[in-house]
Amino acid sequence: MSMLIYLIPVALFLGGSALLGFLWALRSGQYDDLDGAAERVLLDDGASESPAPNIHHRG
Amino acid sequence: MSCCAPGAELPATDLALPSDDDLRLAARDLGDGRWQADLSVPAVHCGACIGTVETALGRLDGVEGARVNLSTRRVSVRWKGDAVPPLVPTLARLGYPPNLASESDAGPDRALSELLRAVAISGFAAGNIMLLSVSVWSGAEGATRDLFHWVSALIALPALAFAGGIYYRSAWSALRHGRMNMDVPIAIGITMAYALSLYETVTSGPHAYFDAAVTLLFFLLIGRTLDHVMRDRARAAVLGLTRLMPRGGVVVDEDGARSYRPLEEIEPGMRVIVAAGERVPVDARVEEGASDLDCAIVTGESAPRAVAPGAEIQAGTLNLTGPLTVTALAPASGSFLAEMMRMMEAAEGGRARYRRIADRVSALYSPVVHLTALASFLGWMMVDGDWHRAITIAIAVLIITCPCALGLAVPIVQVVAARRLFEHGIMVRDGSAMERLAEADHAVFDKTGTLTLGRPRLVNEAEIDREHLQVAAALAAYSRHPLARTIAARAAHTGPAFDAVVEHPGLGIEGGSDGSIWRLGRASWAATSAQDEQGTILSRDGVLIARFASEDTVRPGAAVAVAALAKKLGPVEMLSGDTKIACRDIAAKVNIERCTGELMPQDKVARIERLASEGRKVLMVGDGLNDAPALAAAHVSMAPATAADVGRNAADFVFLRDSLAAVPLALDVARRAGRLVRQNLVLAIAYNVIAVPIAILGYVTPLVAAIAMSASSILVIANALRLMPANRAEQGDALTSLIAPEPAR
Numbered sequence: 189m190s191m192l193i194y195l196i197p198v199a200l201f202l203g204g205s206a207l208l209g210f211l212w213a214l215r216s217g218q219y220d221d222l223d224g225a226a227e228r229v230l231l232d233d234g235a236s237e238s239p240a241p242n243i244h245h246r247g
Numbered sequence: 248m249s250c251c252a253p254g255a256e257l258p259a260t261d262l263a264l265p266s267d268d269d270l271r272l273a274a275r276d277l278g279d280g281r282w283q284a285d286l287s288v289p290a291v292h293c294g295a296c297i298g299t300v301e302t303a304l305g306r307l308d309g310v311e312g313a314r315v316n317l318s319t320r321r322v323s324v325r326w327k328g329d330a331v332p333p334l335v336p337t338l339a340r341l342g343y344p345p346n347l348a349s350e351s352d353a354g355p356d357r358a359l360s361e362l363l364r365a366v367a368i369s370g371f372a373a374g375n376i377m378l379l380s381v382s383v384w385s386g387a388e389g390a391t392r393d394l395f396h397w398v399s400a401l402i403a404l405p406a407l408a409f410a411g412g413i414y415y416r417s418a419w420s421a422l423r424h425g426r427m428n429m430d431v432p433i434a435i436g437i438t439m440a441y442a443l444s445l446y447e448t449v450t451s452g453p454h455a456y457f458d459a460a461v462t463l464l465f466f467l468l469i470g471r472t473l474d475h476v477m478r479d480r481a482r483a484a485v486l487g488l489t490r491l492m493p494r495g496g497v498v499v500d501e502d503g504a505r506s507y508r509p510l511e512e513i514e515p516g517m518r519v520i521v522a523a524g525e526r527v528p529v530d531a532r533v534e535e536g537a538s539d540l541d542c543a544i545v546t547g548e549s550a551p552r553a554v555a556p557g558a559e560i561q562a563g564t565l566n567l568t569g570p571l572t573v574t575a576l577a578p579a580s581g582s583f584l585a586e587m588m589r590m591m592e593a594a595e596g597g598r599a600r601y602r603r604i605a606d607r608v609s610a611l612y613s614p615v616v617h618l619t620a621l622a623s624f625l626g627w628m629m630v631d632g633d634w635h636r637a638i639t640i641a642i643a644v645l646i647i648t649c650p651c652a653l654g655l656a657v658p659i660v661q662v663v664a665a666r667r668l669f670e671h672g673i674m675v676r677d678g679s680a681m682e683r684l685a686e687a688d689h690a691v692f693d694k695t696g697t698l699t700l701g702r703p704r705l706v707n708e709a710e711i712d713r714e715h716l717q718v719a720a721a722l723a724a725y726s727r728h729p730l731a732r733t734i735a736a737r738a739a740h741t742g743p744a745f746d747a748v749v750e751h752p753g754l755g756i757e758g759g760s761d762g763s764i765w766r767l768g769r770a771s772w773a774a775t776s777a778q779d780e781q782g783t784i785l786s787r788d789g790v791l792i793a794r795f796a797s798e799d800t801v802r803p804g805a806a807v808a809v810a811a812l813a814k815k816l817g818p819v820e821m822l823s824g825d826t827k828i829a830c831r832d833i834a835a836k837v838n839i840e841r842c843t844g845e846l847m848p849q850d851k852v853a854r855i856e857r858l859a860s861e862g863r864k865v866l867m868v869g870d871g872l873n874d875a876p877a878l879a880a881a882h883v884s885m886a887p888a889t890a891a892d893v894g895r896n897a898a899d900f901v902f903l904r905d906s907l908a909a910v911p912l913a914l915d916v917a918r919r920a921g922r923l924v925r926q927n928l929v930l931a932i933a934y935n936v937i938a939v940p941i942a943i944l945g946y947v948t949p950l951v952a953a954i955a956m957s958a959s960s961i962l963v964i965a966n967a968l969r970l971m972p973a974n975r976a977e978q979g980d981a982l983t984s985l986i987a988p989e990p991a992r
Contacts, residue, residue, distance in 0.1 A: 192391070192394070196379075196398060199375065199378065200375060200398075200402070203371050203374060203375050204371070206371070207367055207368065207371040210367045211364060211367060214360060214363055214364065214367075219363065220316060220318070221316040221317055221318045221319070222318060223317040223318045224297060224315060224316055224317030224318060227293060227294030227297060227317060228294065228297060230294045231294055231297065231298045
């Protein structure tokens with residue numbers, strides 16, 4: 189049972205990093221336009237390369 | 248209708264585009280001389296549109312970046328420098344006429360972000376705790392079990408504090424106002440479960456309910472988020488279409504200086520210039536100039552009204568043909584538009600009184616659950632006097648009855664239903680709208696813009712010589728008058744070239760070609776030989792050449808929709824501000840027997856209130872500003888997307904496509920959703936009827952609770968999914984096929 193000492197922290201760490209990743213994606217506005225994201229993959233490179241204005245977290 | 252071919256489709260409606268001054272007022276200062284404005288572009292609907300819009304805007308001088316948000320149909324543009332780049336003309340030229348995004352919904356949706364974060368955290372906690380719990384259930388004992396319980400307690404604490412905070416706040420605000428909602432038993436349930444489990448952990452007990460508390464939270468938050476997303480989506484799209492009233496007007500000072508002032512600063516007595524194509528900002532009297540006004544959103548009348556000096560005009564009407572100088576008669580707050588807003592607030596009818604089915608259930612549910620838990624505690628105390636056992640069982644009752652399935656029962660159905668409606672171009676304001684629509688038993692239609700498209704159609708095209716039609720079209724291309732636009736659209740612009748084209752407001756257009764004078768317009772003005780005639784004609788040097796007869800186009804699917812409503816819903820009637828003759832004409836075409844014309848907005852409200860006092864639940868379908876109070880007064884209301892912004896905001900449902908078949912379709916979906924909601928509630932209650940006795944008898948372990956909870960939630964979700972079209976055959980059913988397919992994506 190001694191492997192639990194490191195297995196539980198490892199499990200929590202992996203889960204926790206996924207959680208942090210999600211929170212980061214949410215904060216950086218990647219969930220603001222789900223429909224648009226689905227269509228943007230079809231655009232030619234360069235068409236959407238203009239720097240994105242600050243459309244999220246303005247307050 | 249082709250998708251995204253630039254300029255392929257000129258805006259058919261007479262949209263008054265926002266001016267640069269409007270844009271400047273709406274833009275936000277980012278510092279360093281940089282500005283950002285959000286424009287709503289309802290025409291954007293696919294990936295190619297994103298590319299077209301972003302590339303075109305990005306090429307303009309001064310523009311630093313443009314980004315389209317397809318979900319909210321907006322484009323956010325950032326530019327540097329004091330001069331506003333020609334954003335609006337560029338977008339309009341590309342075929343994406345923009346509106347200013349309204350202030351109220353600017354910025355990200357905080358509530359949704361918080362819900363998503365809460366779902367993520369509770370999901371993380373639920374997964375990890377479940378992992379540990381399964382080990383305990385599989386037989387971990389002694390120190391290992393205690394360790395697992397302690398780790399679970401540590402993981403659950405932040406999840407409860409953050410994700411549970413949403414429920415604690417809501418429950419507390421309900422209790423403080425002496426009300427009861429579904430969040431009260433949830434908050435009590437998860438807190439008690441956590442407290443009991445902590446006690447068990449400290450005393451090395453065998454059963455801890457950490458997994459139940461957190462999983463419950465996770466499931467409930469999913470339901471809540473879905474509910475919010477569904478509402479939010481509809482709201483964003485409805486507001487995205489919003490055409491705001493002018494934000495100001497060009498005021499002429501006494502010394503002749505012109506300045507653009509925001510609406511609030513325009514006071515009675517000020518002289519304001521209203522250019523052709525602009526909306527009148529405040530109630531005013533015409534001082535100089537002559538023009539035609541489109542009063543459709545105010546009076547519902549389809550034909551434009553000619554105005555001359557001395558005429559009083561109302562805020563919100565659209566100046567069509569000539570520039571006007573007007574004197575303001577009332578401040579913006581006292582104008583016709585503000586008056587309508589007040590009437591709407593006063594008229595708030597069924598909507599304010601209606602209580603959502605979930606609230607009605609929870610008002611009954613919470614006391615019953617808490618009394619049952621209390622009774623089991625007292626019962627066990629009397630039976631064996633072991634207070635630890637009695638409390639454990641009472642809390643198990645609370646956990647097992649925690650309205651997990653009940654919390655999902657209503658929103659999941661409404662999300663699926665809203666999704667179905669959305670696929671057919673119908674947007675729903677919120678879940679209660681769907682419940683109210685299912686109850687409606689009397690339909691009331693407006694005429695102009697609702698039963699009809701509000702666009703004139705040429706009825707005698709076949710009788711007109713092709714050559715003459717082309718001459719008329721070439722002349723008509725110079726005008727914004729609705730009939731002129733129709734004529735211009737009927738023929739390719741290959742007619743003769745005109746010089747010295749003059750539009751005579753209220754009369755028609757005049758132009759010279761090959762030494763003769765052509766006139767298109769009112770018969771008595773255009774031709775000397777046609778003094779007594781009504782209608783529109785084309786003349787050369789005063790000689791009648793061709794007559795143009797027009798009528799308003801009946802909306803596609805109107806007759807079918809009326810027939811379907813008469814069969815499924817009950818009586819159908821028509822209330823209109825237009826003339827009685829025009830009303831009878833349209834009523835006969837769509838088979839409405841009862842029609843009333845020449846009504847003022849308050850008359851419509853009065854009629855709806857009388858119906859309501861007779862116990863009828865009225866479905867109002869209307870579009871204009873004049874319908875807005877009636878839309879607010881009705882039990883439930885629908886508006887086409889072409890409606891005036893106020894009307895659209897007052898409506899519960901907005902349909903995006905032309906066909907009126909959307910109305911019976913929405914009714915169908917709402918009724919089926921209503922049935923499924925009731926089934927789900929019955930399922931959730933039946934689950935409790937079985938589970939509660941088991942809990943009271945003391946047989947519930949954390950494992951049993953976890954299985955029971957998941958099973959009931961899955962059952963409820965599966966039942967809701969039955970609303971999705973089951974197969975192709977259903978998708979092709981009669982009503983659905985009436986609605987034109989969406990433009991190719």
